[in-house]
Amino acid sequence: MPDLAEISALADRIRLRALRMVEPLQFGYLGQALSAAELYASVYGGPLRPAHDDVVVSPGHYIVCAYAAAAELGMLDAAGLDTYGQDDSEFEAIGTDRSQGVSLSCGSLGQGLTGAAGFALSNRLRGKTDARTFAFLSDGEMEEGQVWEAAMFAAHWRLTNLVAVLDANDSQVDGPVSSITTVEPLPEKWRAFGWDVYEVDGHNVGAIATALDQAIASDRPAIVIGRTSTRHGLDAILPDDADGHFIKLPPAMALAAHEELEARLA
Amino acid sequence: MPSANPMTRYPTVLKPYGRALVELATAREEVLCLSGDLTRQCEIDLFQGAFPSRFIHAGMAEANMIGLAGALARRGHMPFVHTFGVFATRRPLDQIVNAIAYPNLPVRLIGFMPGLSSPGGPSHQAIEDVALMRAIPNMTVVDVADATEIGQAVPAIADVPGPVYLRLKRGEIPLLFGQTHRFSLDRAQILREGGAAAIVTNGMIVASALAAADIMSTHGLAVAVVNAPVVKPIDRRTVAAVARTVGAVVTAENHSIVGGLGSAVAEVLAEEGVGVRLRRLGIQDTFAEGARRAPFLFKKYGLGVQDIIDAVWSLAGPSTPPPIAPVPESERGEYAPV
Incomplete structure (x- = not known):
């Protein structure tokens, strides 16, 4: 079991670094980092072995989390991150093939689990029984049919070294996922598709760590479903109706967010 | 050079694609064969019989099949993806663009039953597959005429660094060209x-x-x-x-x-x-x-x-x-x- 206090601090450092990247743009994909910070911190600061394992960031809008986590752990040269989302930057705001530090990121949603299944299948074909594939997903993209094609494929092939981590933040462009299309009940759906399912409070690093351990030990493909909020960690600063997908971040709000996160990390 | 006799009847050959792929896979162990629930129809029952451990049923799920092929190509495998032309192109177009063409991966998309060769109606007739594939950066697009050309095209496309779309008729294929015919990726x-x-x-x-x-x-x-x-x-x-x-x-x-x-x-x-x-x-x-x-x-x-x-x-x-x-x-x- 990793040091949970360290994982929690790593989550807030991910939030702070994401804030620094999004802040100069005055709007962007900060809500994703707020909801998924503990999930990324728990994988990056926990079972992930960069030399052996693959990380897939299926919703490319979450690449900010992967950049932040990798930079915090020294897996990525953080110097370039201040160009995130700017013209001519190598750190595009939506993940592409140029995105550093991940095996795959997909700006067109619903495709990442397929890629992760492909990596896991390749490892199987090559006899690399030790290699794991971590696929970060989000609940909005559960509306894409390809996710379920990939879910069936992975279960049929019993890709045991595939672990999906789903940020269930109930947020998509048009509003709460639950108000757009009912994707629930997610645990039952994944179970019915042949996966082992571990549903947790996605901001509780202890629960996430236990779930990841079980998911890795599972003899099927496994998914950790983290229930999260796109305002977590900055609830007191962001308005109640802050757009979780593409948040507006005027300078005064960004400053207050800085103070809040830095105070917590002090 | 084909005969100069107008309305020549040409002899036919069975499953030249399927045989050419087995031949290529015999020489190149990185070749993988993906099937979208049309194995016999795409002549890859031959591959399945010869190399069962390198044959992957992706099922009737083309979007996933394309993404799998992209991921496998990233890892150094040489995936050949098989289905009818309509299901190989128009259905998973976004996946082809994002998972294969944009990262410029050596995936070979093999679309059978081109154009009007299928009497199955608009759902089965790939009449715009060339247009779709031609519009995508990095994509090479090939449409072969006979068994000789098929036999030569399969090894020829194997080493194209990026993605290739190959469309071809299935089953009984005419033999138009003699052994001196040379398929070329560069020259008509x-x-x-x-x-x-x-x-x-x-x-x-x-x-x-x-x-x-x-x-x-x-x-x-x-x-x-x-x-x-x-x-x-x-x-x-x-x-x-x-x-x-x-x-x-x-x-x-x-x-x-x-x-x-x-x-x-x-x-x-x-x-x-x-x-x-x-x-x-x-x-x-x-x-x-x-x-x-x-x-x-x-x-x-x-x-x-x-x-x-x-x-x-x-x-x-x-x-x-x-x-x-x-x-x-x-x-x-x-x-x-x-």
Whole structure:
């Protein structure tokens, strides 16, 4: 079991670094980092072995989390991150093939689990029984049919070294996922598709760590479903109706967010 | 060089693609075979029998199959993806763009039953697959005519650094070309010389174009035939060079006239400043229909030998009526132009 206090601090450092990247743009994909910070911190600061394992960031809008986590752990040269989302930057705001530090990121949603299944299948074909594939997903993209094609494929092939981590933040462009299309009940759906399912409070690093351990030990493909909020960690600063997908971040709000996160990390 | 006898009946070969893939996979252990629930129909029952551990049932889930192929290619495998042309291109277009073409991965998409070769109706007739694939950066697009070309194209596309879309008829394939024929990824081939007009064609229409040219030749009109199996990148040099020597160009393709071979040739002629009349034969920007037999559809939608003769004659022939193509009777195991 990793040091949970360290994982929690790593989550807030991910939030702070994401804030620094999004802040100069005055709007962007900060809500994703707020909801998924503990999930990324728990994988990056926990079972992930960069030399052996693959990380897939299926919703490319979450690449900010992967950049932040990798930079915090020294897996990525953080110097370039201040160009995130700017013209001519190598750190595009939506993940592409140029995105550093991940095996795959997909700006067109619903495709990442397929890629992760492909990596896991390749490892199987090559006899690399030790290699794991971590696929970060989000609940909005559960509306894409390809996710379920990939879910069936992975279960049929019993890709045991595939672990999906789903940020269930109930947020998509048009509003709460639950108000757009009912994707629930997610645990039952994944179970019915042949996966082992571990549903947790996605901001509780202890629960996430236990779930990841079980998911890795599972003899099927496994998914950790983290229930999260796109305002977590900055609830007191962001308005109640802050757009979780593409948040507006005027300078005064960004400053207050800085103070809040830095105070917590002090 | 195919026979000069108009309306030649060509011998046929069974499953040349399936055999060529097994041959390639025997030499190249990185070859993987993915099937979208059309294994026998795509001739890869042969691969499945020979290399069961390298055969992957992706099931009836094309979007996932394309993404799997992309991930496998990233890891150094050489995935060949098999389904009908419609399901290989129009259905998973976004996946092809994002998971294969944009990262420029060496995935080979093999689309069977091109154009009107399927009597299965609009859902099964890939009439815009070339246009879709041609529009995607990094993609190479190939449409092969006969068993010889198929046998040569399979190893030829294996080492293209980026993605390739190969469309081809399945099952019983005519043998048009002799052993001296050389498929090239760079060069189109001039199958017939002739100064009056040129027919630029490929795939299933090559036999019909040859028959049309030979019939016109016996009626005093010398018509060149250019086989351009690689639609992208099109062999600009050969197309422009031939076009400069003739009075008219007719393209003939088993595809919509929008976006395919006819469009590629039109772009070359315009950009090279070849001021020659052009007519594009193909499916005239319409959907076709289900029927019992494909030859009926080729005739109904204007891709018969007579249609080619009429088009060339109207642009480059004398004012006399065009010659009439005899109607061939194809026996089982033989392939005759429609």
